[in-house]
Amino acid sequence: MKHDQRRFTNVHQGLTFSRRMMVVGGAQAAVGAALIGRLGWLSIAENEKYNLLSEDNRVQLIIVPPRRGWIIDRFGKPIAINRSDFRVDIIPERMTDVATELGVLANLLQLGPDQMDRIRREIEESKGFKPVQAAENVPYERYAAVTVRLPELPGVEPARGFTRFYPAGAAVGHLVGYVGAASAKEYEEEKNPLLITPGFKIGKEGLEEVLEKRLRGDPGGQRVEVTARGKLVQELTPKPDRSGGTVQLSIDAGLQEYAARRLGEESGSCTILDCQTGDILCMASMPSYDPNSFSDGIGRTEWKTLSEDPRKPLLNKTVNALYPPGSTLKPMAALALQQHGIDPRERVFCGGGYQLGNRFFRCLGRHGSVDMHRAIAKSCNSYFYAMANRIGYDKIAPTARLLGLGEKFDLPLVSQNYGTIPDSEWKQRRFAKNRRLIERPDWTRSDTLNAVIGQGFVIVNPLQLAVSTARIASGRMAHPMLIGAHKTPAPLLDLSPKHLDTVRGGMWEVVNGDGTAGASRLNIPGIEMAGKTGTAQVRRLAASASRGQGGDWRYRDHGLFVFFAPFDKPRYAGSVVIEHGMGGARAAAPVAKDVLTYLFDRQAAVKRLAELEADWGGTLIERTERRARAIDAAAAAASAATATKASGA
Secondary structure, eight states: OOHHHOOOOOOOOHHHHHHHHHHHHHHHHHHHHHHHHHHHHHIIITHHHHHHHHEEEEEEEEEOOOOOOOOEEEEEEEEEEEEEEEEEOOOOOOOOOOHHHHHHHHHTTTTTTTHHHHHHHHHHHTTTTTEEEEEEOHHHHHHHHHHTTGGTTEEEEEEEEEEETTTTGHHHHHHHHOEEEEOOHHHHHOOGGGGTTTTOOEEOOOHHHHHHHHHOBBEEEEEEEEOOOOOEEEEEOOOOOOOOOEEEEEEEEEHHHHHHTTTTTEEEEEEEEEEOOEEEHHHEEEEEEOHHHHHHHHHHHHHHHHHHTTOOSSSSSHOOBBBGGGGGHHHHHHHHHHHTTTTOOOOEEEESSEOOOOOOEEEEOOEEOOOOHHHHHHHHHHHHHHHHHHHHHHHHHHHHHHHTTOOOOOOSSOOOOOOOOHHHHHHHHHHHOOOOSSSSSOOOOHHHHHHHHTTTTTTTOHHHHHHHHHHHOOOOOOBBBBBBBOSOOOBOOOEEEEEHHHHHHHHHHHHHHSTGGGGGOOOOOOOOOOEEEEEEOOOOSTTOOOOSSSSGGGGGGEEEEEEEEOSSOEEEEEEEEEEEESIIIIIHHHHHHHHHHHHHHHHHHHHHHHHHHHHSOOEEEHHHHHHHHHHHHHHHHHHHHHHHHHHHO
16 A cells, blocks of 8 residues: 555656656747747848947947038139148047146147146047047147157047138138038037037138038048957048039139228228129128138137227128218219109209208209219219209119119128118108107108218118119129129110210219319229219218218218229229228229229239338238237236236135
């Protein structure tokens, strides 16, 4: 009995063990099958994914910034190019002793506390193989010193790169703008890793900003194999970058630089167009900033100096400054008067002004009996007061707009301020909502008299004045163009050739007869300039006041001059505006004379400029560099004073 019971127990235990073995074996088989299936899935289905991940861990790509496209003038002369320079970067993952290496580097490159703080911060924030910029535009002596010490500076990468360079400096500042490192906002908008690559810069102003896509190019890449800890194994085949495209402008670079230099120490602009095609040959605005300084990284002291200068060197006066055009609008007004039936031979007596009700509108002199031709030549306000009062300004304003005044042009510019050509509808729209802003919101005859001589509500920019003059000179609908050099003439305007000849004849008399700009006639055989002077008040003056012809610079009258040449076959037209120049004949016309002389007799123009710059203290580049050194010295003195004060405290 006991034997049978023991035998049953052994059999039961054997069966139980066998079942357990089957369960365990089945579980093991299931796990094995799952592992084999997973391995098969990873090695076959997920093979490409993990190969890519492995490759990413093994290979690091360092972005190589592309060379920026050139900007050239209509003749192929460079305006903005790339200049080879030296730079030093840091690869944090390769550094063995960060503090020691940074100390050596600071001494070799003469880096200041602010620069070192920036480098340390960027090293802490860097990831993977991303380089950190230590310094750019490094003098060769310092670059060579770093190269010699490389064995003790693992992670330091001296390299040759490219930086933006503008040969004409401040002469093209407002035209082309400048480049600079991308801001955090710009990176967030584009999410392009190229924007945070050391040494890469984007357009920040002017044509550099507007033409960014055409000028940027495509980046290349330097591929390197690294260990899991980020140590360099070998360099792999690099991917070359592709340079940005070259952009040709309508600008004549020589003329642009000459005009900027000729403006000297004045605050103003000089704009010249090919009046047959509309090509902008020159749009100089002075004073300006040196775009090379901005591209290298402008300091706080220099920025403060520029932004607080009352002559506004950061403002492109050609398209963003607005002025009352004064008498430079009289040729346009004469054209409008003829269109509405005024006979140019009809005469008006000028006894020093024009009586309208109980108000007397003054003229610049007592011109006696004048017709349209003499009224333009002598800039007689009385004539235009009388004729405009007869037909009303609502009939004059359309002609002003036809000639481009008050127009926003289709140009690759960051911004334009295009002013106002008023009429009765404009005034109602402008002041009807709040009649307290103006005593009489309806258009009045006084408004007409002020507007016809380029005062009152009328404001325009210098480019519009140049376009208006180009259209009068050529009789063509010349649209200003800045990209490319064109040869096809613009279409003709729907204006009477006889009316245009009358206006041109009066403008010829201004310069070549006994008009207001006789002192500025060209001394070039066979070439005559026609033009019109203008003086624009900055503030309302009492009858006994000096009319803005002296006193504080800010309150002096502006001087304006519009012109074209040659008179018999117009080719060039333009405008010169001198802020607070006290008169077009005094300040603006002489600039136009010299700039046109450059186009017809370059040797004589250059000689004249050399004489002027000798009195001004050197060339534009020399004066700009001298001011930059003075600013640097002031900044250094301020920094030293602050440090002394801090140490004393």
